[in-house]
Amino acid sequence: MIANRSDLSVLKPFRFSAGEPFRLRTLHGVALVLALIVVVGIGEAQAQAGGRPGIVATILKWTPLLAQGFALNIAMSFMAMAIGTIAGVPLGLALISLLPPVRAGSWLVTQIFRNAPWLVLLFYCMLLLPFEFRIGNTIIPLPGWLKSTFGLALPVMANTAELVRGAVRSIPFGQWEAAESLAMTRRQTMWMVILPQCVKRMLPPWMNLYAILTVATPLTSVVGVSEAMTLTGDILSSEARTELLVPMYLYLLLWFFIYCYPIARATLALEKRFAVK
Amino acid sequence: MPWTPDQPLVSIKDVHKTFGNVEVLKGITMDVMKREVVCIIGPSGSGKSTLLRCVNALVPIEKGSILVEGQEVNDPKLDKLALRRKVGMVFQQYNLFPHKTALENVMMAPVHVLKRDRKEVEAQARALIAKVRLTGKEGSYPGELSGGQQQRIAIARSLAMNPDVMLFDEVTAALDPETVKGVLVTIRELAEDGMTCMIVTHEMGFAREVANQIYFTDGGVLVEHGPPKEFFANPKDARTKQFLDQIL
Secondary structure, three states: OOOOHHHOHHHOOOOOOOOOOOOOOHHHHHHHHHHHHHHHHHHHHHHHHHOOOOHHHHHHHHHHHHHHHHHHHHHHHHHHHHHHHHHHHHHHHHHOOOOHHHHHHHHHHHHHHHHOOHHHHHHHHHHHOOOEEEEOOEEEEOOHHHHHHHHHHHHHHHHHHHHHHHHHHHOOHHHHHHHHHOOOOHHHHHHHHHHHHHHHHHHHHHHHHHHHHHHHHHHHHHHOOOOHHHHHHHHHHHHOOHHHHHHHHHHHHHHHHHHHHHHHHHHHHHHHHHHHO | OOOOOOOOOEEEEEEEEEEOOEEEEEEEEEEEOOOOEEEEEOOOOOOHHHHHHHHOOOOOOOEEEEEEOOEEOOOOOOOHHHHHHHEEEEOOOOOOOOOOOHHHHHHHHHHHOOOOOHHHHHHHHHHHHHHOOOOOOOOOOHHHOOHHHHHHHHHHHHHOOOOOEEEEEOOOOOOOHHHHHHHHHHHHHHHHOOOEEEEEOOOHHHHHHHOOEEEEEEOOEEEEEEOHHHHHHOOOOHHHHHHHHHHO
C-alpha cells in the first residue's frame, strides 16, 4: 500500500541536493554481492527440492541475452548524455545572456525539463514523436529506444544548462574585470577566460549526472523498450519460476553497480583533486 | 578639438558616482599629465578604487566628465574597447587567468584583441617578463607563483597592450610583506621609463618616492593635493593630518 503516490521517487523530478549527493560506495557493492549469494543459495535449495535446474545455471544461460539488453541501456545513456550536453551547453549560455527575452525563455525551458518527472517526459516523447519521418524520399524510422533516448536527453539538457550557469557564476568577478580591462569583448571573455575554467568545475557534477542517467535508463522498460529490465521481466515470465525472481533482479542490479561504481569513484577522485588545486 | 600631449592625458572633472543610495564619489576633479605619476591615498572606502574603475569605464559614472586623451568616458556611445586599449589596469587580487601560463596570460590580449602577429607578441611578452624580473617563469601557471610574482606578471600582461596610462589599484595590499618590494620596484622602473601612472596605494614611503602629485581623498571628496615633499611635510587640512598621523 503506497501512502502517497508522489512519494514514488520515479515520479519525482531529479535534483542535485544541496548537501552531500548520494554516492555509490564499496559497502553498497559488498552488501549487494552478499544479498545475491544468500538469495541464490536459498533459490538453489528450492530448485533442488523441486527437481528443477539450478539457479546459477539458469542465470548463466540467460546472461548473453541480458548483456544485449544492457548494451542498449549503455547505448541509450551515451546518446542521451551526448544529445543532452550538446543542447544543454547553449541553453546554459542562454541562461546568462544579457538579453532579457533570451534569459527568460531559456529559464522557462530549463525549469520545465528540470522539474518534470523523467517518466512523464518519456511518455511524451514516446507518444508525440512519430514512428518514422520522411526527408525527401528517404524514410527515417524512429524506433522506441531512440524516442526514449530523446526523452531522457531532455532532463539531461536542462540539468547540464543549470551546471553551466552555476559554473559560470562561480568564477570570481575579478576574472571578468581583468578580461574587460584588457579590452576583451564579452564573447572573447566567455570563450577564452570563463568557460575553460568552468569545464574543470563542471566535470564532477556532470559525471554524477551521467551515473544518474544510467540508472534511469530502465525507466524506458515502462514504455516498452527491450532493454535489460524489460528482458529480465521476459526471462522471468518465460521461466515461470518464483524462486528465480529475486536472484534475477539482484543480478541485474549488480550489472548496474559494476558499471556505475567506477564512475562514482572517478567523480570522487576528480572532486578531491580539484578541491586541493 | 583634438587632444595634444600638452593637455592632460586624463582629465577628471566633478565626477559623481552612487552605489544604491551611497554616494562614493562626490565631485572629484583631477588632471594627470603625460608621464606624470599620481598617487591617490586615503582611508578605506573613500572611493579611490571606484575612481580608477571609472577611468577605464568598468564602472559608469552618473555626473561629471572624464577625458582620456580627449575622449569622453561619460558618453553612452563610448567605444569602451578602444578606451581600454589605451588604459591598462592592475588589480589588488592580480586576477591572472589560472588556466593559462604566465606567458599565455601576457600574450592573450595582444594576440586576440589587437590581432597582432603571434611571434612578434611572444617576443614582446618574453621581454616584458624579463623586465619584471621573472625570466624562467614563462611556463609557470599562476597557481605556481607567489603573490608578488603573480602581480608582476599581471603588470606585464597590462603592459603588453602598450597602454598610454596605467592604473594600479592597491596592487600590494594582498601581498606578503617580503614580496611587496619587488612589485614596487617594477612600478618605479615603469614610472622612470615615463609611463603615466595613477596609483592607489597605502604604501606611503613608495608614494613619497615615486609620485609627482599626491591626492588625498576622504569620504568621496578630494581633500588636498600637492607634490609629495610639500604634502607630507605640511599637510594643510585637518583630515589629512589626522590620516597621516595614524599611519606614519
